[in-house]
Amino acid sequence: MEDTGGSKLNSFFSPQQGTLFAVLGIFIIYPFAANNYYTDVAFFFGIYALLGLSLNIVLGEVGLFDLGHAGFYAIGAYITAILNTKLGIPILVLLPVSAIAAALFAYLVCSPIIHLRGDYLCIVTIGMGEIVRLSLINNPFDLTGGPNGVFGIDFPSLGNFFVIDSSIEYYFFIWIVVGFSILALIRLQNSRIGRAWNCIREDEVAANANGINVRNYKLLAFVLGAAMAGIAGNIYASKLMCVSPESFSFMESCLMFCIVLIGGMGSIPGVLIGAAVISLFPEIFRPFAMYRMLIFGTVMILMMMFRPGGVWPRRRGGADIKSVLNTWRKNG
């Protein structure tokens, strides 16, 4: 009896599919099992996952040193905050608006500098991030609320029935957005666009010499990465109900950078793991209080010493998740 049951199960689910089911199951059950605090932790895991994925396009796929990504995150958050509190525009409407605003900003700001060599680009992105942060602090036209920021941001809602205002609802909201992002990014990875990006990362001159318009594709990476970071900003703003410049400092850009590198450049599962590490780290090491950051710095160095390729490096010729999804699709 037991044997037949076992082999029947094996014919339905391959080990990969089984793992995926288990993970999905955990994801769905988790917020109901955990209290609000830990659901919120998982929410921020989702935010960092989205931010990590957005930077992964620029840094992981194309190999551009972007240490100012928090600037796009800030633009998304503040556009949402300002337009919602000053003009009453609903949060969900502002989701695509934030994405477009951040994307437009990236396009305008990166176009003149996209040709810069790696390290020069690095310092310019740091400068851009700082310009955004400093501009927010200086409260131009009395829009941004200065160092205190903007507060009183609404919840996302569709009319009166559908309101996202609890920890569990925010959790599912962010993770559904992350889920769709992952699907889109996997498809991009395996497309002409994704290949072009990787070619640019490998050898820009050779990419150009093989018909790839390097400048346009670099810009596209920045624009798309900015749009995703803008979306993260929108969701973050409505969850916290207020935004202030200190959430968008260079440290945030550094954290995003670390997520991509610790997880594995260009690797989507890697970025998720990196985001988990970054968001869980403060929780796990909370008892260590002020020594926390000492440990964090040490971990960063050790990680690069022993796993410079990241925790889950990109595997070419068929990423693991993709093959899982493929078998999923084939079987049903």
Next chain:
Amino acid sequence: MAEADLRTTDRAILETRELTKVFGGLTAVNNFDSQVHKGEICSLIGPNGAGKTTVFNVVTGIYKPEGGSVVFNGKDITGQKPYQIVSGGIARTFQNIRLFPNMTCLENVMAGQHCRGSAGMWGSIFRTPRQKNEERHIREVAESRINQVGLWESRNELAKNIAYGSQRMLEIARALATEPGLLALDEPSSGLNPRETENLMAFLKSLVKENFSIFLIEHDMNVVMGISDWVIVMDEGAKIAEGHPEVVYNNPKVIEAYLGYDDQQADGES
């Protein structure tokens, strides 16, 4: 040169006219006129530092010339960006192999097909029928080319992990995937052993049968003599001779350019 008079523009797929490239104080290419005819293998030879790769770099858009022009299929392409020139139909390989090392061999060749596709970001995300067809076509072309150069077994290996000789062939496969009219190959036999060189020569000849034209920089005289229809010789940035291989081979100016003043010195000492 009577032979050179046989070269007529209407048979040329590529022409350089008075091409000049200057780097600071150095004139790397000086008033260089040349033609590559449709369906022929034209070799560009000369001692090291003669300016051959610079000519290639100007023709393929990596450098802008200070003077003169490049004409391809009757169209002036001087000053175009490299990716535009590839779309226009010239593909090149590099002297010191520039593959995409951490991508698979197949992906490297698929990269060549990039300029022949047009799927954008939205098409790729939503897997529109048009994008799916295009992807399939890209893969088919790449698989066919990688098979043609004999690298089918290695197609899923990372490009950095295959043998040197295979890497040279992979680069050619990638160039073929761009569906060019003209292949500009920079020292493709460099580093190959005699057997690999024989295979390369046979392969290049087979490409001509497929209606490709080949512009070749070469140091290996066996290759030059074995497959060229026409040879152009450069020295110190200028053309010093051109003609059928046997004619050029025996040209005293060419011999002097390669051997320098050794003959004179030898005479002086004895």
Next chain:
Amino acid sequence: MEVVLEQIINGLTIGSFYALIALGYSMVYGVLKLINFAHGDFFTLGSYLGYTVLVFGSAFLTSHCGLWGGIIVAMAIAAICLALVGITVERLAYRPIYPAGRLPAVVSALGASIFLQNAIMVIWGPRYQAYPASLIPNIHIQMGALHITLLQIVILVFSFLLMGILYYIIQKTLFGSAIRASALDRDTASLMGINFNKVIFFIFTLGPALGAITGVMVGMYYRQISFTMGWNYGLKAFTATILGGIGNLPGAMFGGLILGLLEMFGGAYISAAWKDVFVFLILILVLIFRPNGLFGEKLAEKV
């Protein structure tokens, strides 16, 4: 007129701080292509060490060395300590990572920076510390309507002296050309018999030591120091490095001075709040038109 002159002097003072810190960045970057994010924290650590020496040794110093002597002792101790810290960081955090490539090295440098910054916070506390006023010369000089302090003059002279010495070492000595050669082409340099380890030792002891001395000077000039100041100075100094052209040491010095002047005039004539934004915008503009910095060489990439 005097106001402008004062501002120029102020600008040059800040600029020389940036220049000296920039030298440390530029040396490491030129030779190793590594953005040493920890360098700003070397500077901060030096400043805090100087503070500690001056505060805890105040009795001993004032009786045995006098005012200026005490400052020199503080600088010397800070410099020696930071030389040790610098080479230790290189051995522990950078050397093992070199083979892995440039991006892992950047993460490691960020990690080292985070570690150092927080170590400073743990040791000295998160609040501002202040250099004791009693141990800093407070002599003012009035020349007509021009008002500057002796301290400023000493700092300026000393900084330019340091820059001059370093310029001489880099440009005129054999060892200096070894450093420049290593920055251009490491492999060929070692083939030419240049002991790369010695070069590394030099840049990771002298650079941090210079940073430490600058830290003490900053402590004396502004009196207030905090554990996060390395970030701000580091960023500006690295900006100066880029402005001058990567790997170009005299360029880095010049870049630092220009940056200081820009910041001073930007702050005075545009707005104090926006002066940092102004500085970054200038950087971006310079790079758009001169992608290799003001003095950087345009190296043609061999294709």
